Amino acid sequence: MCDFPFFSLVCTGEIFELKAELNSDKKEKKKEAVKKVIASMTVGKDVSALFPDVVNCMQTDNLELKKLVYLYLMNYAKSQPDMAIMAVNTFVKDCEDPNPLIRALAVRTMGCIRVDKITEYLCEPLRKCLKDEDPYVRKTAAVCVAKLHDINAQLVEDQGFLDTLKDLISDSNPMVVANAVAALSEIAESHPNSNLLDLNPQTINKLLTALNECTEWGQIFILDCLANYTPRDDRESQSICERVTPRLSHANSAVVLSAVKVLMKFMEMLPKDLDYYGTLLKKLAPPLVTLLSAEPELQYVALRNINLIVQRRPEILKHEMKVFFVKYNDPIYVKLEKLDIMIRLASQANIAQVLAELKEYATEVDVDFVRKAVRAIGRCAIKVEQSAERCVSTLLDLIQTKVNYVVQEAIVVIKDIFRKYPNKYESVIATLCENLDSLDEPEARAAMIWIVGEYAERIDNADELLESFLEGFHDESTQVQLQLLTAIVKLFLKKPTETQELVQQVLSLATQDSDNPDLRDRGYIYWRLLSTDPVAAKEVVLAEKPLISEETDLIEPTLLEELICHIGTLASVYHKPPSAFVEGSRGVQHKRLPGSAGSADSPDTGSAAGVSEAPPAVIPSQGDLLGDLLNLDLTPPTTSGPPPAPSSGMQMGAMDLLGGGLDSLVGLLHLGGDLGGSPAMGAGFGAPPTAMPASFPPPVSGGLDDLFDLGGSVGMPMGAYSPPKSIWLPAMKAKGLEISGTFARRAGVIQMEMTLTNKAMSIMTDFAIQFNRNSFGLAPAGPLQVLTPVGPNQSIEVALPLSTVGPVMKMEPLTNLQVAVKNNIDVFYFSSQYPISMLFVEDGKMERQVFLATWKDIPNDNEAQFQIKDCHLNSDAASSKLQGSNVFTIAKRTVEGQDMLYQSMKLTNGIWVLAELRVQAGNPNYTVSTVS
């Protein structure tokens, strides 16, 4: 104790002495006394008895004394709440002090006093400080809000501090912004649902600006906050990435890793063929490598994260294998992590190098490390096929060393190698058998027993070997017992004559003398199998085993995605989602990587809409089922009732579409197909699609029978059906601009083909087009390309590609598209109808089995039936014609002179429509039943 000046407090007498000193008149003495008090406090001595005396010293001009008293207060206010009230007045007064340092200090300390009564008095000063003219005070106050929230969340909300805090994000001082973000993030953690940090492009921009100017710690907060943002499109994410990249060369490794997190997340949005994507990948590698030359603790965290990054994007570090080679003076936890990453990066190109390293490691002294190294050799063999032979010989060399744990570990991995490359390396079994006696770990014993059982026919004395294990059956661990049971049964099936006794012995041991239910049940199963049907037993027990895959230890992809969003946090160190371990996981939201813009969405949702999950294998026999199907269909179908809501979630609006729009959808097909009596009129789509299938609408032309009418010759392949152009916008209505047009699907792209005719006297320029929201989310994929001005009486042909990722509107009529066209004269509005067939996508061909299952799954009352008349095509011609419009024929059957065509089509929003087309030879009328 005597070696330190302030630790002379032992008995209460000295406390008494201190008390006297604290009340002394001399400033110096007071200060020394407070210092002594603080010193004893830091080593955990209880000096709370001095509370009133210390608080009395608070009223002072001396900054150091003030600070010391504040230190004391923070520690002991909790235990003396009543006394702490005495200090409030001084705090409030200090908050008005002309010196910003004192103002900030006061508000800071006040927040640290965790006494409810004091917090009430804190509100007013805090509000003032949040609006203080000095940024130093503001930034301190921002943190104070978080402190206060921790003590009394309700109070903070009632007092509206959260809004003030949000305003601070737009503060002019970057340090204030950073602290506001930090405080908000901390508060948000306890409010999972509140949208505290609602990020929009404006705030993101502000954060990015502040990022360049604030302190390293502030940068971490801002980067972590940025990582929660989901950019709207790839352009935005690229611009964020560009502004974050400089952070990769920061000296603070936490900043670097947070930047890596942001980049890894936003990179998902970037198209892979972009130049920038490649540049970014290249930029990520060096900082990660540099992290590995830092202190071992940093290395450890970095390695855990690199492990994730390597799994997600191995291309980043694939050339950096050497930096993961273990150094002799690395702490063990770093060594093990490096080993893990080495295996992940192992490939044909570098395997020789890796193996040489691993072999060295296997001769090290540290047992854990050696074991892992041996295991790593085995994993390399499984991962890189070309190296398997070399790995096996390395393992054999290691077995020759006779170091007990090396041998055991080697046997465990050789078992796995056998399972990956059957009938290739069995020659080594003899060597393995030599070491049988030295195995004392359950895993190694079990592995060895498995090998003996599996290759019993090649091992002459397999029965003896297994018998030797059987002697101590009851002392073995369950793992070994189970393995032994299976191995002996295998042996029996292979060599039934010699081993009957053995198998009986093990079965009775397992079933009668064991109280382990797993073992007993397995024993019974074998027993019954063997006694009832030895052939079946052979099939079961000696069945072909699936090859083990190379990446058994990979993190599951969804978890990996989530963890990538948490790079740099504890979650990434433990490789567990935060919800699995964070204390009071209230604040945890599952994070997802953003999908790559737009394109990835449609296939996913496509399958969600209509495909049933029934695995094909379950269908017993196709013929029967089809019979069922036919029976089902031949009964007069009811007209469609209200469709059920689909079970799986779909892209926005698709649900509504099915719910609200299905009727009309079916109606539409129906429209197209029904009663093709009247010839095609110019504007073929004028039908009111509001018509419900139940009330058959008046005959209108267009749609399907147009499809049939068009092609004269049979079997000639043709493109998708495109209705003739119709006048959408008459010249009278549009000050001389006449627009006629049609829709077509060309090479998978929906196009709006228009003829713009100028019937006015003046030149028209500056064309632009816009769509109203519509059911299928149609939107122009590019600007209207009218390059030259359209002179009087001149017309111009324009093709506008359309995309289906625009805003979706729930509405009827479904195929109505409201269009606005602007030119130098005015803006004109018109509406047009587009054929539904335009929306059938190319991948609308359903698997036969899926079709069957789906058809069955859809309730009867979803079915609509109608007839197409006057269609003189046979079924083959019809089917090839329909194929041109992306209506795919899945199956064809002939029943009672009728050709039944089963067809599927998929809409751009992922809804599947299934149809049955009945064609009766000689009868020009078709019957169509559609379901969806």
Add this chain to the structure above:
Amino acid sequence: MIHSLFLVNASGDIFLEKHWKSVVSRSVCDYFFEAQERATEPENVPPVIPTPHHYLISVLRHRIYFVAVIQSEVPPLFVIEFLHRVVDTFQDYFGVCTEAAIKDNVVVVYELLEEMLDNGFPLATESNILKELIKPPTILRTMVNTITGSTNVGEQLPTGQLSVVPWRRTGVKYTNNEAYFDVVEEIDAIIDKSGSTITAEIQGVIDACVKLTGMPDLTLSFMNPRLLDDVSFHPCVRFKRWEAERILSFIPPDGNFRLLSYHVSSQNLVAIPVYVKHNITFREGSSQGRFDLTLGPKQTMGKAVESVLVSSQLPRGVLNANLNPSQGTYTFDPVTKMLSWDVGKINPQKLPSLKGTMSLQAGASKPDENPSINIQFKIQQMAISGCTQAGQTL
């Protein structure tokens, strides 16, 4: 954020604790002690230890464990970086960061920790600013303080804290304006028997000591900036200019600081300035082995190689070594089988060598290991990477 900090010495005593939020009981460190017991070496204690309610993140520096307690999801690197910063600050203030130094200055330590972190959020970690807030203790200052009754806590708002250059304090005046830059490079290379380099990588830092009046704006350019693979800068360096022109442009902090650290990877060919001729043989059947080692400089551009230290892990079978160094001294530890030879300066005219015999365990077979040799050395005024400074302007 960071909840509490415990300082634990090598014998496992907590000698200082600091809480930024509510008080966390010392018993939380029991989990740390458990892990410490399990670890074979002091440095093998895992850096992140989970406990039922908290997480312990620890850093071992100067034989003191700095154990931070956190309660919520916090980037561990953030905590580790901060802890290292704390250690650096202590070292800066007290010269050494030892248990005794911390105990002697316990109040300053407490004040420092309080300034560095507020409610777990870092507040002021730049040594320039901290020194303005809390003056480092010196004997002179203690004397002045006792005489004049002034304090070692600054009265002023730290000026730099809010300016655009938070790392530099304003109003610096020097009579002699000077700036020094030290380029320190560490090369990490593995060389095989025949002398060809298997891997070599260079970690370099540029440490600066700038004592200039006012707000100087410096630029520093390199002859061959492309050489630097990955650089991390002090926040003062303008990154844009580096990206565009490969020029370091910055307003330096006052005093000592690390301007940048860089990494030169093995892709660039590195010439190792020292070579080793070695001949270590064990004869089959006899219990003797020969040991012959000669060092020599190469490609040092005339600079002297200093403070050379050779160490080698000899095979387990070696009982003792009887060697004769031409210069310096050697030691052999028969327990760890570690041979170390302190050579000192290499004289190119008279190359240092270490020759002699090793006695092996009688009857044991010839050791099959090839002993590896580690060499540490220093060369003044030379950068192995070939990175040279082209010029600097004010």
